[in-house]
Amino acid sequence: MVVLNKIYTRTGDAGETALGNGSRVAKHSMRVTAYGTVDETNATAGLARLHATGEMDAQLARIQNDLFDLGADLCRPEMEKDAEAEYPPLRMTSDQVDRLEAEIDAMNDALEPLRSFILPGGSPLAAHLHLCRTVSRRAERLCVELASTESVNEAAVKYLNRLSDWFFVASRIANNDGKDDVLWIPGANR
Numbered sequence: 001m002v003v004l005n006k007i008y009t010r011t012g013d014a015g016e017t018a019l020g021n022g023s024r025v026a027k028h029s030m031r032v033t034a035y036g037t038v039d040e041t042n043a044t045a046g047l048a049r050l051h052a053t054g055e056m057d058a059q060l061a062r063i064q065n066d067l068f069d070l071g072a073d074l075c076r077p078e079m080e081k082d083a084e085a086e087y088p089p090l091r092m093t094s095d096q097v098d099r100l101e102a103e104i105d106a107m108n109d110a111l112e113p114l115r116s117f118i119l120p121g122g123s124p125l126a127a128h129l130h131l132c133r134t135v136s137r138r139a140e141r142l143c144v145e146l147a148s149t150e151s152v153n154e155a156a157v158k159y160l161n162r163l164s165d166w167f168f169v170a171s172r173i174a175n176n177d178g179k180d181d182v183l184w185i186p187g188a189n190r
Contacts (some may be wrong), residue, residue, distance in 0.1 A: 004043035020076030020089065021150040022068045030146045037139040041163075042067040044132045051125035056170065059103060063163065066096055068157055074143070078151040100162040111178045119182040126157035129174055133167035136160055 016024045017032060025032060042064050049060045072090040082089050121129030140160035146152055172178040 014112050023077075025146060029100070030142065031074060031077070031150065033061055034139065034142040034146045035071045036072060037135065037142050037162075038067055038071045041132060041136045041139050042071075043136050045126065048125060048128035051123070051174075056125070056173070059170070063166070066092075066159065069096070073156050074146075078153060080142075081171065090160050091153050094155055094158075097155055097162055099123045100159065100166050104162065104166050104169050106149060107173050111172050114178075114181075117184040118172070119184050120171075121182045122171070122180050125174035126171040126180075129167045129171035133164045133171065136164040136167060141156060 006170055012027065015027050019031065045060050045064050045067065049064075052060055069090055070092055073092050074088045078089075078091075082091075090141050120134075121127050139188055140157065140163075143152055143157050143160055147157060172181055175181045
């Protein structure tokens with residue numbers, strides 16, 4: 001169990017932070033930037049939940065928990081001896097990716113196919129879900145960039161890729177099952 005009885009430690013005052021394995025890195029390192037953006041995604045999901053009810057709220061709650069798992073995964077670099085560690089690292093799994101895919105498919109079944117790109121907006125929930133989508137896409141890009149130089153759990157990257165799709169489809173559900181989507185009209189203001 002985590003016990004946080006003192007919030008500031010002063011250990012980061014020189015611009016470094018500790019990773020989950022105890023190693024210290026610059027706060028601007030790609031790994032810290034990646035998991036920091038996952039945390040930002042989680043915060044935007046919390047904003048979306050202010051407008052969500054029922055199953056959508058429950059799904060967002062599961063996603064927020066997954067995003068903490070994802071942050072824990074990213075803050076502890078993968079090592080060959082993960083299984084031998086005193087405290088085995090928390091890693092994202094393909095089951096979490098599969099759950100997102102199943103939820104996307106179930107939501108998408110209620111929607112008519114798109115005939116135009118849609119603009120972010122509509123209902124307050126949809127607008128917040130679009131914000132979640134764009135922040136999660138940025139987190140994905142950063143994780144892919146991190147994976148080009150360091151080891152990153154493949155399931156973590158896949159999860160972020162599916163997550164932005166989940167937010168997109170959920171935004172359409174939040175817009176009266178797509179009936180209130182705001183459609184892009186190419187060149188409308190020329």
